[in-house]
Amino acid sequence: MKTKQDVIQWIEDNKGAFTQISDGIWANPEICWKEFKASKLLADYLEAQGFRITWDVASIATAFVAEWGQGYPIIGLAGEYDALSGLSQKNQPIQEPLVEGGLGHGCGHNLLGTGCMATAAAVKAWLEATGTRGKVRYYGCPAEERGGGKTFMARQGAFDDLDAAFNFHPGHLNSPLKGSDVGVNGIIFRYHGTSSHAGSAPHLGRSALDAVELMNVGVNYLREHVPGDVRIHYVITKGGDAPNIVPALAEVWYYIRAHLPNELDDVTERVRKVAEGAALMTDTQVEEIFEDACTSVLNNHHLADLQYEAMKIVGPIIFTDQEQAYAKKINDSYAKGTLEGLAKTNHLPKKYMDQALVGDNFPALDIDDVFTGSTDVGDLSWKAPVSMLVTTCWPSGAPAHTWGVVATGAMSIGHKGMLHAAKTMAVTALDLYSDPTLLKKVRQEFEKAINEFPYKCPLPDHIQPPSYKQEA
Numbered sequence: 001m002k003t004k005q006d007v008i009q010w011i012e013d014n015k016g017a018f019t020q021i022s023d024g025i026w027a028n029p030e031i032c033w034k035e036f037k038a039s040k041l042l043a044d045y046l047e048a049q050g051f052r053i054t055w056d057v058a059s060i061a062t063a064f065v066a067e068w069g070q071g072y073p074i075i076g077l078a079g080e081y082d083a084l085s086g087l088s089q090k091n092q093p094i095q096e097p098l099v100e101g102g103l104g105h106g107c108g109h110n111l112l113g114t115g116c117m118a119t120a121a122a123v124k125a126w127l128e129a130t131g132t133r134g135k136v137r138y139y140g141c142p143a144e145e146r147g148g149g150k151t152f153m154a155r156q157g158a159f160d161d162l163d164a165a166f167n168f169h170p171g172h173l174n175s176p177l178k179g180s181d182v183g184v185n186g187i188i189f190r191y192h193g194t195s196s197h198a199g200s201a202p203h204l205g206r207s208a209l210d211a212v213e214l215m216n217v218g219v220n221y222l223r224e225h226v227p228g229d230v231r232i233h234y235v236i237t238k239g240g241d242a243p244n245i246v247p248a249l250a251e252v253w254y255y256i257r258a259h260l261p262n263e264l265d266d267v268t269e270r271v272r273k274v275a276e277g278a279a280l281m282t283d284t285q286v287e288e289i290f291e292d293a294c295t296s297v298l299n300n301h302h303l304a305d306l307q308y309e310a311m312k313i314v315g316p317i318i319f320t321d322q323e324q325a326y327a328k329k330i331n332d333s334y335a336k337g338t339l340e341g342l343a344k345t346n347h348l349p350k351k352y353m354d355q356a357l358v359g360d361n362f363p364a365l366d367i368d369d370v371f372t373g374s375t376d377v378g379d380l381s382w383k384a385p386v387s388m389l390v391t392t393c394w395p396s397g398a399p400a401h402t403w404g405v406v407a408t409g410a411m412s413i414g415h416k417g418m419l420h421a422a423k424t425m426a427v428t429a430l431d432l433y434s435d436p437t438l439l440k441k442v443r444q445e446f447e448k449a450i451n452e453f454p455y456k457c458p459l460p461d462h463i464q465p466p467s468y469k470q471e472a
Contacts, residue, residue: 001129004313004430008423011122018118018422019415021045025110026410029083029103032143035062036470038081038110039140042066042117046138049121058156060465062142063149065158068124069135073439075429076137076165077120078380080144081113089406093329097403104406107145108170108393111409111418115168118422123429134433137162141376143465146186148294150376152465154383155457162384164303164432164442167377168421170393170405170414172346173358174311176304177388179297179366182229182257183264183458184374186291188237189215189275193284195248205246206283209239212250215278219254219271230267231257231372259296259370261456293458294376298449301364302442303387303428308363310427317359317392317416327356327413330404331397339397345371348396356395357413382455385446389424393417 001010011018025038039062047053051066087104088097097104105111120138127134139158143149153159191212196205219232226232234254240247256271258264272288279286319327331339343353347365352358380386393414398404408414432439 001126004427007122007126007426007430008314010125011118011419011422011426014118015415015419017045018114018419021117022110022114022415022418023410025081025113026105029105031085031103032082032145032147033060033062033466034468035081035142038113039064039142042079042081042113042140046117046121049124051124051138057158058152058465060142060149060152061468062140063153064140066120066138066140067135069127071133071135073163073432074135074137074161075123075432076139076159076162076384077116077425078139078141078150078165078167078377079113079116080109080141082109082143082145084145084401087401087403087406089403091407091410093326093407095333095403104403105409106401106403106405108405108409108414109144111170111393111414112168115418115421116166116425118419119166119425119429122422122426126430127433132433144376146292147465148292148376148379149465151292151294151379151457151459154379155459159380159383163439165380165384165386166389166425166429167380167386168389168391168425170417171390172342172392172394172396173348173362174317174360174391174420175362176307176364177299177366177390178301178304178364179369179371180259180299181297181371181373181375181378182231182259183261183294183296183378184255184257185264185268185293185458186253186255188251188253188289188291190249190251190287190289191279191284192287193246193248193282196246198244198246202246207246208250208284209247211278211282211284211286212236212239212252214281215252215275218274218277222270222274226267227258227263229259229370229372230263232267232271253291257372257374261295261453261458290460290463294374295378295382295455295458297375297378297388298381300385300387300442300445302445303385304364306428306431306438307387307389307424308361310424311361313427314420314423316361317420319357319359319413319416323413324356327395327408330395330407331356334397334404338399342397342399356397358392358396379457382450385442389421391417391421
């Protein structure tokens with residue numbers, strides 16, 4: 001196994017094992033920090049391939065590193081495998097949960113984690129066959145959806161010696177990314193008041209719920225006075241026990257998002273002032289509980305261009321008429337305008353608008369775009385050059401974090417997109433191992449960016465990841 005075509009064929013020859021692992025993770029969805037089955041499935045496969053496994057990275061029970069090889073360069077693959085609440089869905093194009101209110105892979109992390117694993121295994125096979133010097137690492141990264149596993153791993157130094165890294169995400173088309181996502185701070189504001197009988201002695205109470213509601217009103221006025229890419233959203237997680245008792249405890253959970261770290265810090269401080277003001281107005285006390293955070297994404301443009309060249313070698317994804325019909329049925333179930341909205345966001349050319357699945361490859365379509373979602377890949381991207389890759393695993397009109405994504409995650413549509421990503425990342429990795437000048441250009445771009453905006457971990461020092469044990 002010496003050529004790029006050999007590596008592509010190796011992934012194709014081993015696709016049965018990869019789809020079996022991916023489907024196993026899909027069938028056993030696990031929430032953030034508790035991905036015990038998924039992480040073990042991935043680690044067991046890599047250990048069987050000869051990788052050295054290290055568990056409990058950054059003191060996270062479901063985080064691991066699998067490494068093979070010696071010397072430099074060191075290329076990393078960042079896999080994810082956590083699911084989402086309330087998105088259980090049968091493997092069919094009609095919305096119907098497997099378990100009412102259960103978990104589901106509504107962002108395709110079963111494909112993401114396995115696709116990156118397949119890349120690592122293919123690169124290892126090539127390094128071994130050719131005698132090429134270098135290391136390949138697979139990072140098992142938990143809690144991307146909530147918690148920021150990679151942020152804790154970055155703080156510990158898990159990515160510090162990487163020369164470059166890859167991450168792919170299931171999506172609506174095949175393209176490397178050059179744009180960015182915003183950073184986020186997740187904070188709970190918990191108010192402590194005084195309980196009293198709401199009917200006979202309300203004047204003796206100090207309502208923590210009033211404080212929460214006044215804070216939310218204040219933040220809603222703040223929205224007018226922040227940059228356009230800032231997003232602030234919340235959910236009241238506790239509001240009292242009964243209407244005839246003045247609530248002594250209430251809390252609201254905020255996500256505060258902004259692109260540049262200094263902007264995020266500034267907006268977060270303004271939200272804190274609103275929280276303090278609400279406490280003053282209600283004669284209550286406010287407690288801040290910092291939950292999680294991640295940094296904006298720094299996509300490497302040189303690496304993105306290399307991935308597009310690799311995509312051209314791999315070729316397009318060929319979807320069958322049956323797969324197109326399956327995807328169209330999912331598309332048709334969403335509200336009018338959903339497909340058009342997604343096409344605009346993804347910069348999909350108009351000629352593809354009638355395709356329920358888009359199999360062609362595109363160069364980066366998102367240059368200078370700042371998407372207002374967030375991912376902890378951002379913290380990896382400030383530690384090593386990364387170009388996120390998206391491949392077609394979903395119908396063109398199915399938004400992320402919805403049932404239609406789950407419905408393609410354990411069948412041929414999702415499988416094809418996952419394997420396409422694995423082949424693309426593997427071919428690109430071969431370029432970096434084989435041609436030092438390419439890696440030098442990638443590193444020069446990266447180092448210029450981090451010199452201009454040095455990385456600072458967004459997590460306060462005292463924040464530690466949750467600790468869970470696997471249930472019997």
